[in-house]
Structures are given as C-alpha cells and as structure tokens.
Amino acid sequence: MFSNDKNVETIAQLVEVLKHYIGLQSEYMKLDVIEKVVRLLTVITIMVVFCTILLISLIYLSFAAAFALQTLVGSLIWAFLIVGGGYLLLLIFFILLRHRLIERPLVRFLGSLLMSK
Template identity: 85%
Template sequence: MFSNDKNVETIAQLIEVLKHYIGLQSEYVKLDVIEKVVRLLTVITLVVVFCIILLISFIYLSFAAVYALQPLVGSLALAFLIVSGFYLLLLVIVILLRHCLIERPLVRFLGSLLMSK
C-alpha cells in the first residue's frame, strides 16, 4: 500500500507541512511570551513611577500639614509627632488589610495576564 511513489510524496509533503506548523507554533509561543513580559514590565514601570511621585507628594503634604498644625498644637515637634503617628496608623491599617488591598488584586492581575489567550 505504501509502495506507491504518490503515497511517499504525499507523506513527505505532510511531514514538511507538519514541520512548518510546529515552527509557526513555536514562533507564536515566543511572541506570546514576549508580549506578556512587555506588558508586565510596563505595569511595573508605571507602578514604580506612580509610587515615586506619590512619595514625593506625601513628603510635601506632610510638611504642609506639620506647619498647618503647629499653631493649633503650639509646638513644631508635637506637630511632627502627630503627622508621623498618622503615618504609623496608616501603615498598620495597610498591614492588616494587605490581603484585600495588595495580594488579591496582584494575583488577579497576574492571573489574567499570564492565563489570557
């Protein structure tokens, strides 16, 4: 049955098409990985830039709050203490709520990024 030259030629063509298909699939996987890495790096860069700008803003706002509180509390040191206490309270709240504020959104984002087709 396979002794016919036409069958051998057809099988050879099928093997060539299969090799080409596998090559295209591997190229698709590479491009998909590159796209996801670029999206991830873009998000990381945006988050870092946003955090730096937010940190600088918080520093200036903190000094403004201290100097606004000074006439009310009577002491510059006490005003600094009040603002730092506010930031410590904010830190404790973020630590207590880290699962719903940080972990879940991060897992959702990474899951949707890496599992998307």
C-alpha cells in the same frame, strides 16, 4: 500496495507541512511570551513612577500638614509627632488589610496576564 510514489510524496508533503506548523507554533509562543513580559515590565515601570511621585508628594504634604498643625497645637515637635502617628496608623491599616488591598489584586492581575490565551 502501500508504497507507491504518490503515497510517499503525500507523506513527505505532510511531514513538511507539520514541520512548518511546529515552527509557526514555536514562533507564536515566543511572541506571546515577549508580549506578556513587555506588558508586565510596562506595568512595573508605571507603578514605580507613580509610587515615586506619590512619595514625593506625600513628603511635601506632610511638611505642610505639620506646619499647619503647629498653629493649632502650639509646638512644631508635637505637630510632626501627630503627622508621624497618622502615618503609623495608616501603616497598621495596610498591614492588617494587605491580603485584600495588595495580594488579591496582584494575584488577579498576574493570573489574567499569564493565563490569557
């Protein structure tokens, strides 16, 4: 009753289609993971390049500011101390606001990247 040739052939075709579907789904998952890793590495690379250029610029701007302050303060040492103190205040500012300025945007970015369909 249940085991005629047409039913067996239909079940065999269904099994083949399911195997093909599972294979395609696994390939899709691999490509999705690769895409997300590439996007993440691209963002990391861009941020490293941006931060490196920004740091080099800040070094030159700090020297320029210190030499400009020398004429106002009268001593090059005091001018460098003022510039260094400004950077210490900036560091304290970033430490106090690290959740709002660094952690939340990073969590939002990673969450949107990894949870996107």
